Amino acid sequence: MEDVARSELEEISKVVVESVEAGKVFFKAGIEAMYSLNFSARTVNKLYLLLAREEFESLEDIYRIAKSIDYTEIINPWNTFAVRSERLGNHNFTSIDVRRVVGQAVIESYLSSRSTRLKVNLTNPDIEIVVFIRFNEVLIGVNTTGESLHRRWYRVYNHPAALKTTIAAAMLRIGRYGGQPLLDPLCGGATIPIEAAHSARKYPLLIFRYGYTYRKLPLHDPATEREEALKLLERVDPSVYEICCMEISPKHLKGAVENAKSARVLNTISFLNRDSTRVESHRELNVELIVTNPPYGMRSHNLKKIGLFYESLLKTLREVYSGVRLVAITASMSQFEEACEKLGIKLEHSRRVMHGGLPAKIYSLVL
Numbered sequence: 398m399e400d401v402a403r404s405e406l407e408e409i410s411k412v413v414v415e416s417v418e419a420g421k422v423f424f425k426a427g428i429e430a431m432y433s434l435n436f437s438a439r440t441v442n443k444l445y446l447l448l449a450r451e452e453f454e455s456l457e458d459i460y461r462i463a464k465s466i467d468y469t470e471i472i473n474p475w476n477t478f479a480v481r482s483e484r485l486g487n488h489n490f491t492s493i494d495v496r497r498v499v500g501q502a503v504i505e506s507y508l509s510s511r512s513t514r515l516k517v518n519l520t521n522p523d524i525e526i527v528v529f530i531r532f533n534e535v536l537i538g539v540n541t542t543g544e545s546l547h548r549r550w551y552r553v554y555n556h557p558a559a560l561k562t563t564i565a566a567a568m569l570r571i572g573r574y575g576g577q578p579l580l581d582p583l584c585g586g587a588t589i590p591i592e593a594a595h596s597a598r599k600y601p602l603l604i605f606r607y608g609y610t611y612r613k614l615p616l617h618d619p620a621t622e623r624e625e626a627l628k629l630l631e632r633v634d635p636s637v638y639e640i641c642c643m644e645i646s647p648k649h650l651k652g653a654v655e656n657a658k659s660a661r662v663l664n665t666i667s668f669l670n671r672d673s674t675r676v677e678s679h680r681e682l683n684v685e686l687i688v689t690n691p692p693y694g695m696r697s698h699n700l701k702k703i704g705l706f707y708e709s710l711l712k713t714l715r716e717v718y719s720g721v722r723l724v725a726i727t728a729s730m731s732q733f734e735e736a737c738e739k740l741g742i743k744l745e746h747s748r749r750v751m752h753g754g755l756p757a758k759i760y761s762l763v764l
């Protein structure tokens with residue numbers, strides 16, 4: 398979904414995208430983007446300041462690259478730091494080795510430029526230096542976000558199969574949601590309707606979270622931070638949008654109501670305890686876009702049953718909402734595709750995505 402993230406980043410701030418690669422978007426931007434993107438990007442997890450990106454042959458090269466960085470704009474002398482790492486590919490060293498040599502390089506580089514020995518704190522560091530090793534390339538960055546942005550902090554009810562918020566936001570972008578009447582016929586804890594309401598109302602993420610780690614960086618500028626926050630808060634539009642949540646389980650629907658209340662969008666979402674495979678459940682609903690995350694059938698149904706469920710749901714939705722766009726995510730891809738084929742529904746678009754460790758696909762189609 399890197400292309401979806403890219404378009405969102407470009408929409409929020411004046412970023413100049415340099416490349417879009419697996420799981421990452423590289424861009425240049427002014428310091429104000431560190432604030433505006435952390436405050437409002439719904440489809441990304443973390444924003445890093447990139448300190449180095451180079452090819453390497455050995456662990457010694459990684460040490461040399463890390464040591465050549467000037468950390469004085471990144472770490473104050475009184476800050477603690479930790480090195481985290483992710484490694485992809487076969488190497489004759491481990492991720493622990495990477496953390497050890499980069500940690501040493503940071504301390505030595507800082508000692509030579511500031512004559513201060515930085516302290517390491519692995520559990521609760523002020524500054525998190527992140528090293529991504531991808532085959533023969535090393536990326537070194539500093540985390541400006543802190544905890545991943547997909548944790549929106551409003552969720553009080555955890556549905557057992559909750560959708561990741563960033564994926565829900567991306568699905569709404571794929572469906573070109575712009576405030577039109579929306580239905581999630583299998584809403585669970587209401588992740589999709591809440592994301593929709595937040596995007597329609599232009600609620601920045603910062604309403605619900607605080608404690609970004611950029612605050613510890615020497616280059617943090619509180620005046621620019623405030624200016625960017627105010628700009629976003631001025632755009633908030635608490636109008637009422639038509640967003641409908643349908644759910645067969647009273648327990649999950651109650652959880653959805655609690656989540657919407659905590660997310661401050663209770664008055665723009667309607668909640669219906671109905672079976673969405675039945676035509677009569679949809680009477681008198683005004684719907685222009687459907688975005689949904691059906692059960693995958695991994696736990697509660699078996700795969701044959703889930704195929705039949707998809708067929709009956711799509712049949713009903715097409716009968717009631719013919720011509721309406723539907724965006725859906727499922728890990729039971731062949732069952733969903735077969736159901737569409739049986740009903741003669743053409744898939745306009747599909748893309749692979751990992752969800753909760755499962756390979757899944759997002760589909761877009763017109764009913």
Ligand SMILES: C[S@@+](CC[C@H](N)C(=O)[O-])C[C@H]1O[C@@H](n2cnc3c(N)ncnc32)[C@H](O)[C@@H]1O
Pocket residue numbers: 556558559560561582583584585586587588589643644645646649671672673674690691692693
């Ligand atoms: C994968 S979960 C949705 C999770 C949701 N996106 C979230 O983030 O919390 C699918 C939901 O569909 C509901 N469901 C299953 N069959 C249904 C039906 N016939 N009508 C309405 N809801 C149904 C289940 O109870 C479950 O909560």
